[in-house]
Structure formats: C-alpha cells, structure tokens
Amino acid sequence: MKSLHLTLSAGLTALLVSQALHAQTLDRQQLEKAVAARHDLTVKALQDWIALPTIAAEGKNIAEGAQYMRRLALDAGFQQARIVPSGGVSGVFATLDAGAPVTLGLYFMYDVKQYDPAEWSSPPLEGRLVERPGEGTAMMGRGAINQKGPEMAFLAALHAFKASGRKLPVNLVLVAEGEEEIASPNFPTIVADPEVAAALKKTVGVFIPTSSQDARGHGAISLGAKGAVEFQLIVGSETSDKYPKSDIHSSNHARIESPAWRLVKALDTLVAADGHTPAIDGWFENVQPLSARQKELIAQRVAATNEAEVKKALGVGRWIGDEDYLASSYRFLSQPTVNIQGLVSGYAGVGGKTVLPGRAEAKLEFRLVPNMSKDEAVTKLKAHLAKRGFDDVKVVVSGGYGPNQTNENSAFIQAQKRVFDRAGIKYTLSPRNAGSWPGVVFNGAPLNLPTGQFGIGRGNGAHAPDEWFLIKSTHPKVAGLDEATMLYVDYLYEIAKLGQ
Structure with missing residues (x-):
C-alpha cells in the first residue's frame, strides 16, 4: 500500500499544487514532507479517537471525551487548553498564539451519534481501513466523517508545522463541544465564558473542518446552515x-x-x-424566502450534480410531489x-x-x-x-x-474561494446546508462573526451504519487525508492575508 500511496500523492499533488499555490504557501514542499512522514501516525490518531466515542444522549464517555479533546489540542501545538463546564457536557477552549496579526476561530465537535454494531459491516469503534472500489482506502467507524476525520486532518496540519519547526501564519482560538449531536443545549454557556468570549472577539471568523468533495472531486462552500x-x-x-x-x-x-x-x-x-x-x-x-441570488446558486449546484446519484444515495425514487430536481432543491434549502x-x-x-x-x-x-x-x-x-x-x-x-448565514462577499468566504481557485478545485456555493450546526452562536449577537464549513476530502454515512472517511484516494481529483491536510495549510496562509 505504501507505493500506491506515494503514486496517489504525486497525482493529487499535481492537481492541488500549482506554481501559484507554492507562491502563496511558503516552502510548501517542506510541509508536504512533514505531512507525508506523519501519515501513519495521523491514521492511528484518528483510529484512537474513533475508539473513544462521546455520546451525549447516553451520557457515555462524557468526562473522558473532554479530556481527550484537550490532549489532542495540546499535542497539536495549542499552548493552553482547558475544560469549560457548561451545566451539561463540558467543552474545551484552547488558544495557539503564533504572534501573528490575524486570529482564526475554530469549532470542533468531539461527540458522535449512537450506533448499533449489528448494523455495521465492521466494528464501529475499530476504525478499520477498507477498500472502496473506484474510490480508494477509507476508514470506517462512528465519527469518521462526522466530524473526527476532517478535524484530524486539520490537527495534522498543525502537527506538520510543529514537525518542521515553523510558526503558524495565524493565531488560533479553538472551541469544542461534546453535545452537538443533541443540538448543543449548553454550548451558548461555553461561548459566554468571559475568557472564551474575549478570545473569540479577536477572530476574523469561525469555521468547522469538513469534507466537501463529491465522487468527481467537486467541492462546496456553504454560506450557512x-x-x-x-x-x-x-x-x-x-x-x-x-x-x-x-x-x-x-x-x-x-x-x-x-x-x-x-x-x-x-x-x-x-x-x-x-x-x-x-x-x-x-x-x-x-x-425569509430565497433571494434571486440564492436561487441562482442553488440552480448552479443542481446543474453540477447528478440527480440519479443523489436519489440512489438516499434510497428514494422521487421527490415530494414528484417535483423536479431544481424545485426539490429550492424546497430542501428554504423549507x-x-x-x-x-x-x-x-x-x-x-x-x-x-x-x-x-x-x-x-x-x-x-x-x-x-x-x-x-x-x-x-x-x-x-x-x-x-x-x-x-x-x-x-x-x-x-x-x-437558530440558523446561521454569512454573506458570500465577506472576506472570510472570499478567502475560502481563493484557496479552491488556486488549487484548481471546481466548487459550488450553497446558500446554506439543510443540515445544522450551532454556527449561530458565533454568527449571531453579540459576536456577529462570519462562519463557515470548509475543507476537501470525501466520506459518507453520518448518523448511519458503515460511516466512512477517505484516507487514500484512487481518483485523481478527490483528496485523501494528506491532501485534505495540505489544503488546511494553504487556508491558514490565505487567512493570514486578511491582516494585510
């Protein structure tokens, strides 16, 4: 498998790394080497994290999950990380001061949904590496795509900076919670902690790592949820x-x-x-009804996706009222x-x-x-x-x-678009996700920060049996774990420019 990984990395690097990207990210190849050298360690770290599920609905691993999240942050280079009581499941607050003029906010969830092992083709806490025909090697386990896989890819980027002895181009403020899967009942209390709120006010925005690519390698930028x-x-x-x-x-x-x-x-x-x-x-x-621009964005996304594949993934043959794909997509995001x-x-x-x-x-x-x-x-x-x-x-x-919404013309979203553009990744803008995350806690008063979900890579099965996250891709335009990690490196450098 090692030779396959090297071949795929070379192919994906050809896609993701252009001369323009090298110019944007200082000594990018040095960081790439650090990411590749730590690949097996990152995979093992993700497996270990999957093996410890925090399930708020069942009161499972509540204290252990918070402590583990704290250790992950400290190991990745955050200088301080503390557990924040919430009245329910505790959160984790961490900061990384790189002496940079720009500070980026980061939201993690460390909890996962319940699971029934009888419904899985491999043990849900094993993090087993499985082959997916036409896609590559994936890790199967509860939390693999939602949200530990993408979050581990971001932490791997921080480890690459540590391993290469380089400072990050931005400061980081991390807020993580263990109740996202029960609709974050106590998360506002965590964010209202005076030290947490003061740190977040210094950020240019808050994002959650995600995997946005479809089977063709097309990405997505969401403007809300x-x-x-x-x-x-x-x-x-x-x-x-x-x-x-x-x-x-x-x-x-x-x-x-x-x-x-x-x-x-x-x-x-x-x-x-x-x-x-x-x-x-x-x-x-x-x-609030969809605006003309939001309808335009939805139409663009519909044109760029395969309706039959979407229906197959959902296991349905028709939409409500036998609506066409565009009408059902308007309904999906506006209803x-x-x-x-x-x-x-x-x-x-x-x-x-x-x-x-x-x-x-x-x-x-x-x-x-x-x-x-x-x-x-x-x-x-x-x-x-x-x-x-x-x-x-x-x-x-x-x-x-409540819902969250960020203007597509904000500097925060424009930075995400530039990263995709320079990487040569086709993508669509979505007015919002039909799914939910508590971005309104950052997006609404009193912080009023831009928010978003950002990243590449691929996976599926959130909240379902056989949840998976792609580790090594056989598709030249779809990112595996290392390529997703490197995009976060590029993103940090792009966010740093917001202070110029």
Whole structure:
C-alpha cells in the first residue's frame, strides 16, 4: 500500500499544487514532507479517537471525551487548553498564539451519534481501513466523517508545522463541544465564558473542518446552515391521571384513554394533510424566502450534480410531489421542517400483544431557516398545542439553536474561494446546508462573526451504519487525508492575508 500511496500523492499533488499555490504557501514542499512522514501516525490518531466515542444522549464517555479533546489540542501545538463546564457536557477552549496579526476561530465537535454494531459491516469503534472500489482506502467507524476525520486532518496540519519547526501564519482560538449531536443545549454557556468570549472577539471568523468533495472531486462552500431544535412530545400518567401508570390489558381501551392515540392526534395537527408542510400556527411568519441570488446558486449546484446519484444515495425514487430536481432543491434549502424521528409506545416485539400502552413518546426535530429562532419555534409549538386543548401533551426541549448565514462577499468566504481557485478545485456555493450546526452562536449577537464549513476530502454515512472517511484516494481529483491536510495549510496562509 505504501507505493500506491506515494503514486496517489504525486497525482493529487499535481492537481492541488500549482506554481501559484507554492507562491502563496511558503516552502510548501517542506510541509508536504512533514505531512507525508506523519501519515501513519495521523491514521492511528484518528483510529484512537474513533475508539473513544462521546455520546451525549447516553451520557457515555462524557468526562473522558473532554479530556481527550484537550490532549489532542495540546499535542497539536495549542499552548493552553482547558475544560469549560457548561451545566451539561463540558467543552474545551484552547488558544495557539503564533504572534501573528490575524486570529482564526475554530469549532470542533468531539461527540458522535449512537450506533448499533449489528448494523455495521465492521466494528464501529475499530476504525478499520477498507477498500472502496473506484474510490480508494477509507476508514470506517462512528465519527469518521462526522466530524473526527476532517478535524484530524486539520490537527495534522498543525502537527506538520510543529514537525518542521515553523510558526503558524495565524493565531488560533479553538472551541469544542461534546453535545452537538443533541443540538448543543449548553454550548451558548461555553461561548459566554468571559475568557472564551474575549478570545473569540479577536477572530476574523469561525469555521468547522469538513469534507466537501463529491465522487468527481467537486467541492462546496456553504454560506450557512439551518437551525435545529430537538424535542419530545410525551403522553402518559406523568402528564394526566386519565392514563394508566403502565401497560394494561387492551380491553380497557373501552373505558380508559390511550396515550398512543392521544399523541397521534396531537402530532397530526403539526403538519398539513399532505404530511409534510408545517401547520403550526404562525410557523411561516418570519421565514425569509430565497433571494434571486440564492436561487441562482442553488440552480448552479443542481446543474453540477447528478440527480440519479443523489436519489440512489438516499434510497428514494422521487421527490415530494414528484417535483423536479431544481424545485426539490429550492424546497430542501428554504423549507423549515417538522420531522418525526421516532415513535415509542407499547409493544414492538414479534407478533401482537394485547396491551393498552401506559405511555407514548415522539422524538421530533425542527429545522429552522432565516429569520426563525429556537425560542420562537418552541413558543409557537406550545401555543399551538394549548389552543387545541392538548394540555396533557408534555413538551420537553432537549436542545437547539437558530440558523446561521454569512454573506458570500465577506472576506472570510472570499478567502475560502481563493484557496479552491488556486488549487484548481471546481466548487459550488450553497446558500446554506439543510443540515445544522450551532454556527449561530458565533454568527449571531453579540459576536456577529462570519462562519463557515470548509475543507476537501470525501466520506459518507453520518448518523448511519458503515460511516466512512477517505484516507487514500484512487481518483485523481478527490483528496485523501494528506491532501485534505495540505489544503488546511494553504487556508491558514490565505487567512493570514486578511491582516494585510
């Protein structure tokens, strides 16, 4: 495999490194050699990180995950890193002072989603290297693409500076959290820490490392992301004495209310008859429609992607209402949603079991678009249910935040575009991601910083079985781990120019 890696590196270097890039990044080849020399160490570091999953929803490895994140930061060259209490899962705050005029903000998440080993083709915590036909060698494991793989690529860039005895061209402020996968309920507390807030105010913007390339090697720059609110609706003896304290014989449904049916009735009011359009009172009151420019950007991205491949990856044959790809893409990025993640009630084993459930719970989430907010969405949900007499339906909000948006003409985004342009990477601009991350904590008041997700490389399977991140690419235009790392080197030098 070593000879294959060297051959691929040479091919990808020919793609990613031009004379212009060499002129932008001082002694780039020295850093490339440092990255290549540490390749096996970086792979092992990623495997070790995957082996320690922090799962906030299960309270798993809460203290251990924060300590591990702190050590990763210090090992990469941050001079100080401390654990910041949040009232929930702690965060990590670290700074690297390179004596530079420009400071870049960095957001990491160190938590991952739950997993069921029975659904995976290899152990989810092993970080096994597997061959993907037509793509190369990938690491399979929970958190590989979301978000430990891209984050490790960035840390590898810092290690390359250390190994070559060079100072970074920018200072860094890192804020990491362990609750992103439950919608960051306590992250605002971490950012509001006086020392953290003061450090972030000095930054030119905050970004999260990501892998944006598709199978053809095309990248993407996102100008924002939808917000998210995670919550549960609960009906049972804890909400009213008209429901049984536990499952009872189903014959009693003739005289005792069913929590399951009551929850179904409440859920049915949240969307229109079509099953997907939100019907919560006042839901669209503050929704900002797509601008002409945003529609133009979406159309450009649609033209640059393969609809059949997208449908195949999602396992669907048609979009809502049999819309065409462009119309469905407008909907995808502009529509706030009310989604049922799961329903829990009664018996779910083999065959039937004649019981009246004693409790019913629905796990839901909202996706929010500008100019909606978490508080607005929750307030409207509660008012909507109360107006319809659902006082026995308990609303439990477990986390959430609003959307974030950065102007494409900001110097922060322009720097990302220049890095892609100089590397010869084709890319599209997206008005926002349909997925979510808590960028609004930086993007909104009082910090009001530009935010973004940036990087190359490839992977898939976030929140799903067999999650993977590409380590060595066989495609000449798709980056593996080392090439993704080198793009972050170039990015740091480009960000440094914002101080000129």
